[in-house]
Amino acid sequence: MIETAIIKERVVLVGVTTHDVTAEQTQEYLDELAFLVDTAGGIVEKRFVQNLPMRDSKTFVGSGKLVDICDYIVENKIDMAIFDDELSASQIRNLEKALPCKVLDRTNLILDIFAKRARTAHACAQVELAQYQYLLPRLTRMWTHLERQRGGIGMRGPGETEIETDRRIIRDKIALLKQKLKEIDKQKSVQRSNRGKLARVALVGYTNVGKSTIMNALSKSEVFAENKLFATLDTTVRKVVIKNLPFLLSDTVGFIRKLPHGLIESFKSTLDETRESDILLHIVDISHSGFENQIEVVNQTLDEIGASGKKIIMVFNKIDAYTYEKKDEDDLTPVERKNLSLDQLKNSWMAKNNQPAIFISAKNRDNWEELKDLLYETVKEIHIQRFPYNDLLYEDLYE
Numbered sequence: 001m002i003e004t005a006i007i008k009e010r011v012v013l014v015g016v017t018t019h020d021v022t023a024e025q026t027q028e029y030l031d032e033l034a035f036l037v038d039t040a041g042g043i044v045e046k047r048f049v050q051n052l053p054m055r056d057s058k059t060f061v062g063s064g065k066l067v068d069i070c071d072y073i074v075e076n077k078i079d080m081a082i083f084d085d086e087l088s089a090s091q092i093r094n095l096e097k098a099l100p101c102k103v104l105d106r107t108n109l110i111l112d113i114f115a116k117r118a119r120t121a122h123a124c125a126q127v128e129l130a131q132y133q134y135l136l137p138r139l140t141r142m143w144t145h146l147e148r149q150r151g152g153i154g155m156r157g158p159g160e161t162e163i164e165t166d167r168r169i170i171r172d173k174i175a176l177l178k179q180k181l182k183e184i185d186k187q188k189s190v191q192r193s194n195r196g197k198l199a200r201v202a203l204v205g206y207t208n209v210g211k212s213t214i215m216n217a218l219s220k221s222e223v224f225a226e227n228k229l230f231a232t233l234d235t236t237v238r239k240v241v242i243k244n245l246p247f248l249l250s251d252t253v254g255f256i257r258k259l260p261h262g263l264i265e266s267f268k269s270t271l272d273e274t275r276e277s278d279i280l281l282h283i284v285d286i287s288h289s290g291f292e293n294q295i296e297v298v299n300q301t302l303d304e305i306g307a308s309g310k311k312i313i314m315v316f317n318k319i320d321a322y323t324y325e326k327k328d329e330d331d332l333t334p335v336e337r338k339n340l341s342l343d344q345l346k347n348s349w350m351a352k353n354n355q356p357a358i359f360i361s362a363k364n365r366d367n368w369e370e371l372k373d374l375l376y377e378t379v380k381e382i383h384i385q386r387f388p389y390n391d392l393l394y395e396d397l398y399e
Contacts, residue, residue, distance in 0.1 A: 009079040011042045014061060014069065016085075017051045026084075028290045032257070033084050033106060035208075040113050045078060059094050060087060066098055073101050082109055085258070089138040106258055107134060122184050129177040132170050139166055185272070198239075199247040199382040201375070202274045204302065205283035206294040207254025210317040213362040214283060215251040218372075237273065242376045245383060250277065255301045257293070264304060275307045278382050281375075282312050286345070286359065287321035313378060314357040315371065316345075320364045 013033050017026045026049055034044045050065045059066050060083050069081065080102040087095070087105040095103045104112075111131050118124045203211040219238035237250045250273040274280065282298060284291050302308045346359060358374055360367040 009042045010045050010077070011037050011080045011082055012069065012073065012078050013037070013044055013047045014081060014083045015047070015049050016055050016061060017049060018054055023049075023051075028293070029084050029257070033082065033109075036106075036109050036113065037082065040109060040116070042080065045076060046072060048072075055085065057088075058091065059098065060085070060091055066095075070099055073099060080104060082106070092138060110256070110259070122181075125177055125180050125184070129174060129181065132174050132177070136167065136170050136174070139170070189272075197386045199279065199379045199386070200250065200273075200277040201240075201247055201279045201281060201379065202250045202252060202277035203281050203283055204252060204274055204298060204307075205254060206285065206288075206291075206298055207256050209254065209283045209285040209288075209294075210362045211251050211254065211283050214281070214315070214317070215249065217362055217365070217368070218375075219249055242372050242379075245376055245380060247379045247383070250274075255298050257297045259301065264301070271305050271307070274302070275305060277307075277310065279375075279378055280307070280310050280312045282314050284314065284316045285318050286316040287318040287323070311378065313374060314355075316357065316359045317362050319359050319366060320361040 013030050015026045015030045015033075017023050021029075030047050030049070034047075037044050048061070048065065048069050050061045052062065056062055061069070072078065073081065078101055081095070081099055082104045083095075084106050086107045087103075092103055092105070111127065111134060114123075114127045115131065118127045203215055205211055215236065215238065219240045237248055240247055240249045252271060252274055280302075282295075284295055288294065299308070356374055356378070358367060358371050360371050362368075
């Protein structure tokens with residue numbers, strides 16, 4: 001049997017620093033884009049960053065930088081250029097003319113990863129819908145070869161006819177997928193209604209913060225968990241019992257900055273578990289350098305899907321991977337997060353402004369019993385309201 005090695009595509013990343021985005025933020029975005037490329041199976045060879053007042057409306061970057069990118073691609077035989085923002089149809093068309101390689105934007109890359117990760121019919125339909133919604137306004141770039149045809153009598157119209165045909169086909173598929181998802185939503189709604197009055201807890205957070213690992217540990221199940229972005233697309237619901245107190249725990253798709261709007265729309269049915277939950281466990285990767293921004297992104301997304309205002313427990317995960325640099329007493333440089341010990345972090349704004357909050361390591365089970373106790377007490381409040389037992393009987397049952 002002949003084994004064929006998987007050849008990974010070589011990629012360059014392109015970002016722009018503007019008045020609204022600092023150089024440090026640009027590097028953080030590109031770090032995340034590089035992780036997305038790794039998840040998709042590519043290799044990042046080089047990053048290109050340009051300072052501009054605003055992104056170029058024609059080619060995203062300036063003409064000089066575009067020449068530099070093109071030269072590097074030719075010299076190093078690069079397969080793909082990925083831009084850290086959503087490109088318009090005209091930008092993609094112009095970049096494909098200027099660069100001798102495939103051109104993708106951040107949205108296209110995320111959609112590709114979602115397509116690879118989708119396993120169930122529900123997830124596949126959601127991703128397919130988002131892909132068609134992304135493709136529809138960009139169809140014209142697929143017919144640029146028709147521009148090379150000679151003009152004259154009898155030569156007008158075939159390109160437009162092909163485009164309109166494809167647009168009609170895609171619109172029909174979008175309509176069918178929306179109808180299919182509506183039927184699945186009804187089934188999911190019935191399933192949720194059949195679960196009774198048990199308290200519902202949902203794990204939410206940025207992608208790759210350890211939600212599935214926590215899910216597996218609490219529910220003693222085998223939900224797929226991997227150190228990749230978007231390892232979980234389908235919502236998984238498990239019954240969990242802590243000290244004889246039962247509740248439902250759900251694991252949902254992770255959020256990410258610049259998450260394509262089409263994906264949020266498509267996955268709203270999946271996120272119904274989040275909207276209908278009583279308690280949200282907001283999982284945060286404390287070891288990530290930009291976790292404060294990740295918290296903000298998650299809060300914005302929760303607000304967008306109508307899940308804000310719920311009772312939230314902040315769970316700062318991966319304390320086993322958290323490192324800090326100890327400052328000398330005479331050092332006058334500003335105090336940064338990396339200079340704070342874990343004990344100092346516990347007394348910082350994160351713990352005080354986000355009560356209740358707890359710091360754990362799901363991998364090593366550090367502070368695990370404290371998390372279970374906190375979760376138990378929070379769920380018990382809801383359980384008492386829905387199942388009002390006699391105080392004495394209640395103590396006998398749950399203590």
